[in-house]
Amino acid sequence: MLVDLITSELIDVKVKCKDWKEAINKGAKLLENKGFIKECYKEEIINNFKELGPYMVIAPGIVLSHARPEAGVNETGISIITLEDPIEFGSELNDPVKLVITLAAKDNTSHLSFLSKLMEILMNTEDLNTLINANEVKDIINIIKKYK
Template sequence: MLKDLLKRDVIELKVECKDWKEAIRKGTQNLIDKGFIEESYTEAIFESFKENGPYMVIGPGIVLAHARPEDGVNQLCMSLTTLKEGINFGNKTNDPVKLIITFGAIDNKSHLEALSQLMELFMNDNDINKIISSTTKDDVLDIIYKYSK
């Protein structure tokens, strides 16, 4: 479930970044620090952007940063990072980005329930805007719990 992955210790709010690469690094760093992913996973995300463009910018202001399980995922994980100022990722339709969800899957199936709940959240602009403007992790967790059924 979403609430099992997005816990207090993987949420960072109002982070300052100078560019999209630093924003991705902020989203991956606490997952690296916990041993959930390897540094190579961050590099694989960069490589995917280089090869495929900003397709990970999946909605207005939202990036779902991810790579392949074999790129350095040690366990199913997710982090949530909001940015103090929006950052352009090169997606004319959905820039600037203010919310980064970093996602690490270990296989093709174990993450589907949490991803489905996350997509339901992404479809609610009101709740997304509340997350982006939140100043406390408790406020963010209240919204996450709403989608963890």
């Protein structure tokens, strides 16, 4: 279940970042601190942005940062950070970003059910707004708990 995957240690709110690279680093660092990924994984995410552009900015204000499993994933995990101030990621349609979701998938399929539940949250306008504007980690946990 999503609530088992996204624990309070993998969430941070109102994070201050100077640019998109720092936002990616801070989201990935939560996963790295818990051993879900190796440091090289966040470097691969940044390289993907540089090479492929802002395709990871999946909707207005939301980035789903990720890289290939072989780029340094130890265990499937998801982190969520909200940004104190919105940041430009280079997406003409969906900038600025306020919600950074970092996905570390151990393989190409096992994360799909979690991703599906996460998309349900993001498609619910009220719950999405609660996520983006959360003042405390528990606000985000409460939203996640609704999606069992």
